[in-house]
Amino acid sequence: MRVLGIEGTAWCASAALHDTEADSTVIESDPYEPDSGGIHPREAAEHMSEAIPEVVGTVLDAAEAEYGPDAIDAVAFSRGPGLGPCLRTVGTAARSLAGALDVPLVGVNHMVAHLEIGRHESGFSNPVCLNASGANAHLLGYHDGRYRVLGETMDAGVGNAIDKFTRHVGWNHPGGPKVEAAAAEVSGDGRGPEAADLLELPYVVKGMDFSFSGISSAANDAYDDSEPVEEICFSLQEHVFGMLTEVSERALSLTGADELVLGGGVGQNDRLREMLAEMCSARGAAFHAPDPRYLRDNAGMIAVLGARMAAAGDTLEIRESRIDPNFRPDQVPVTWRDDESSVARVGNGDGGDHDGRGAEAVVEVVDADDDGLVEGIVDRPIVRKRRIPKEYRHPALDRSLRRDRTVAEARLTNEARRAGVPTPLVYDIDVPEATLTLQHVGDRDLAAILHGGGESGGSDGSDEGRSDRTLRAVRSVGRHLARLHRAGFVHGDPTTRNVRVGSGRSGSEGDRGGDPAPDPTYLIDFGLGYHTGHVEDHAMDLHVFEGSVTATATDSDRLVDAFEDGYREEGDEVVLDRLREVRRRGRYR
Ligand SMILES: C[C@@H](O)[C@H](NC(=O)OP(=O)(O)OC[C@H]1O[C@@H](n2cnc3c(N)ncnc32)[C@H](O)[C@@H]1O)C(=O)O
Numbered sequence: 007m008r009v010l011g012i013e014g015t016a017w018c019a020s021a022a023l024h025d026t027e028a029d030s031t032v033i034e035s036d037p038y039e040p041d042s043g044g045i046h047p048r049e050a051a052e053h054m055s056e057a058i059p060e061v062v063g064t065v066l067d068a069a070e071a072e073y074g075p076d077a078i079d080a081v082a083f084s085r086g087p088g089l090g091p092c093l094r095t096v097g098t099a100a101r102s103l104a105g106a107l108d109v110p111l112v113g114v115n116h117m118v119a120h121l122e123i124g125r126h127e128s129g130f131s132n133p134v135c136l137n138a139s140g141a142n143a144h145l146l147g148y149h150d151g152r153y154r155v156l157g158e159t160m161d162a163g164v165g166n167a168i169d170k171f172t173r174h175v176g177w178n179h180p181g182g183p184k185v186e187a188a189a190a191e192v193s194g195d196g197r198g199p200e201a202a203d204l205l206e207l208p209y210v211v212k213g214m215d216f217s218f219s220g221i222s223s224a225a226n227d228a229y230d231d232s233e234p235v236e237e238i239c240f241s242l243q244e245h246v247f248g249m250l251t252e253v254s255e256r257a258l259s260l261t262g263a264d265e266l267v268l269g270g271g272v273g274q275n276d277r278l279r280e281m282l283a284e285m286c287s288a289r290g291a292a293f294h295a296p297d298p299r300y301l302r303d304n305a306g307m308i309a310v311l312g313a314r315m316a317a318a319g320d321t322l323e324i325r326e327s328r329i330d331p332n333f334r335p336d337q338v339p340v341t342w343r344d345d346e347s348s349v350a351r352v353g354n355g356d357g358g359d360h361d362g363r364g365a366e367a368v369v370e371v372v373d374a375d376d377d378g379l380v381e382g383i384v385d386r387p388i389v390r391k392r393r394i395p396k397e398y399r400h401p402a403l404d405r406s407l408r409r410d411r412t413v414a415e416a417r418l419t420n421e422a423r424r425a426g427v428p429t430p431l432v433y434d435i436d437v438p439e440a441t442l443t444l445q446h447v448g449d450r451d452l453a454a455i456l457h458g459g460g461e462s463g464g465s466d467g468s469d470e471g472r473s474d475r476t477l478r479a480v481r482s483v484g485r486h487l488a489r490l491h492r493a494g495f496v497h498g499d500p501t502t503r504n505v506r507v508g509s510g511r512s513g514s515e516g517d518r519g520g521d522p523a524p525d526p527t528y529l530i531d532f533g534l535g536y537h538t539g540h541v542e543d544h545a546m547d548l549h550v551f552e553g554s555v556t557a558t559a560t561d562s563d564r565l566v567d568a569f570e571d572g573y574r575e576e577g578d579e580v581v582l583d584r585l586r587e588v589r590r591r592g593r594y595r
Pocket residue numbers: 015016017086087088089116117120138139140141142163164165166168169180181182183186270271272273274275276301302303
């Protein structure tokens with residue numbers, strides 16, 4: 007099959023021909039380059055109306071010269087997300103071409119195309135995908151017929167966050183390559199990125215979500231304070247890409263996936279690719295970054311996904327082919343994959359058992375008798391948790407993150423217990439080694455139960471009994487978070503991996519906080535927690551938990567309802583209202 011693809015969501019007018027038999031793709035692009043500053047929507051739209059017919063004409067003429075009048079079997083176009091006026095030009099061109107050639111029309115989601123091109127090139131079956139593009143930044147994984155958003159920016163896209171700084175400095179679009187070149191002047195002197203000085207900038211991750219608004223403003227302020235621009239660029243990259251790499255690792259850990267693909271224009275940055283490659287190799291995961299011509303906006307990725315969709319019969323009638331400037335990747339029914347598969351792996355080793363390697367720490371279960379420290383005081387296994395250095399991160403940033411999180415975890419774990427939330431006891435803290443010695447609680451984590459593995463204990467083995475117990479466990483997590491919030495702090499990373507579940511058998515260890523539920527649930531890993539009274543921060547805690555459930559569990563609606571019911575029992579309804587607002591917020595700006 008030969009598919010003509012058309013792209014033009016914001017700055018790049020592009021057409022491509024993808025031939026599935028030869029697996030070859032020809033791309034013709036004409037970028038819009040503003041004389042100064044960022045993308046001006048009106049100028050971008052004018053560029054599209056001139057450049058789209060030209061690039062399409064070039065590709066079509068070449069195709070017909072080679073294959074004759076029946077060269078094209080389908081026309082695929084970027085339906086969104088993007089700038090409305092640009093998308094309309096693309097949509098009109100695609101509709102009229104499909105009509106004139108009398109071939110099917112395929113409407114492609116630009117963000118799904120950014121990730122599918124990496125999957126296509128790498129041959130990975132079920133990767134986590136990091137989309138690092140101009141107007142977006144998110145982690146996606148396939149589950150139950152859709153690409154689920156595992157984590158995403160809470161405000162600006164990653165490219166836009168960088169471009170906001172370059173506009174302030176007076177550099178024109180695209181800013182990313184200019185920041186990369188300036189940063190290389192600091193790090194590219196043979197000492198490597200690790201050796202250069204780092205300016206302290208905001209580093210904001212919440213579970214697998216993250217925020218860039220603070221860092222763009224802080225970089226602008228540093229420039230106004232006459233800090234050298236090369237140093238700001240270097241520090242901006244270290245922080246922003248460090249955040250993206252950290253959340254990617256957390257997504258691999260949560261799902262148990264061992265493949266990562268990169269997508270989007272910012273993926274052309276060598277430092278980002280280096281960090282992701284290093285992180286993946288340290289955890290034994292495979293990493294693929296597509297060729298740069300497929301990372302930046304291009305019609306090749308639209309044609310490649312368009313061909314898969316066309317082959318699956320996923321085509322559009324003209325009357326239903328509207329563009330959608332806010333088209334989210336998780337709205338797309340995925341028709342071109344076998345939907346049995348999932349990014350969430352069952353029985354992935356560190357799920358059912360506490361022993362193993364999480365996203366940021368190595369956790370070891372030790373027999374208390376073998377440990378000089380607590381011998382004679384506790385007779386149950388204890389947990390030794392060490393936040394290991396991350397080679398991909400700048401050493402100064404790495405040290406402060408490991409230290410701060412270790413201290414926060416010890417403190418908030420105790421505060422949570424005082425607020426009536428079951429947590430492990432903290433036996434010891436070694437700050438220089440970023441190591442905690444903790445009580446061992448529960449026999450598996452909630453993720454393992456939701457993924458379908460590791461359910462054991464209890465007398466009722468029927469499916470109904472199992473799901474009731476799971477719903478009760480999820481509901482109790484809602485109550486726990488409400489108690490934390492009433493006590494004035496957030497967990498910061500309440501994913502299903504950070505909830506331990508006990509067997510409910512008599513004699514099971516731990517403080518049940520007065521909760522008579524048969525399966526006690528414990529919150530662990532408070533390293534990303536902090537004190538806050540803001541409704542928005544409380545709502546984000548709920549959003550993180552729900553994200554980890556919907557991305558990996560089947561029948562997630564019932565679980566989410568149970569969780570919110572639990573929160574309602576002890577928490578503030580205002581937080582639940584804000585949660586709905588957080589969910590609704592569009593990311594394209
Ligand atoms: C909706 C669609 O219009 C949008 N596309 C988009 O923003 O273009 P894309 O090609 O995926 O990414 C462009 C961004 O990629 C950045 N960029 C390009 N080369 C870079 C580099 N070497 N380092 C860092 N950023 C880079 C640019 O500064 C710009 O912000 C999107 O995918 O979000």
